[in-house]
Amino acid sequence: MPTGRVRWFDANKGYGFIIADQGKDVFLPATALPQGVTTLRKGAKVEFSVVDGHKGPQAMGVKPIASAPSLVKATRPKPDDMAAIVEDLIKLLDKAGNDLRRHHYPSPTDSRKLATVMRAVADDFDVQD
The missing domain is CATH 2.40.50.140 (Nucleic acid-binding proteins)
Incomplete structure (x- = not known):
């Protein structure tokens, strides 16, 4: 075969x-x-x-x-490094939440930074077996 x-x-x-x-x-x-x-x-x-x-x-x-090895799984950060990244993301989200409570969106620069970090963190978590 x-x-x-x-x-x-x-x-x-x-x-x-x-x-x-x-x-x-x-x-x-x-x-x-x-x-x-x-x-x-x-x-x-x-x-x-x-x-x-x-x-x-x-x-x-x-x-x-x-199955082919997952490139994401092979290159994602170590858990300790990922913990620090997630903590930084939480700080960025908290700042954005405070801005939104004051009835305005974060600045375009802060919004782009937040979106970029969120996409990167999501990609590191989204490992397909």
Whole structure:
């Protein structure tokens, strides 16, 4: 049974592509995924059968072997560092809350800084297994 890695897969579109270990691109329809699996992460190693489709090779009976490692999980800060970042975020949010209680939004500079920090912290917490 051939193996390869997921080049990309879009659950909304219902398809993607696998790069077979032999170097060929293989079309990956959502119907080829195992029951209960709705998406595959880019770089995930898979085992599959190949059939001739309308436009070339098509994967069938896809079986995930190993998921690609999470880049976010590998690069996120240590818990002690994250605790300090969260405490700083709380201070920024507290200042913004006080401004809002006085019936005005924080300055555009403070708002951008707060939004940037919140997005970065959210990305560090949002680890997909």
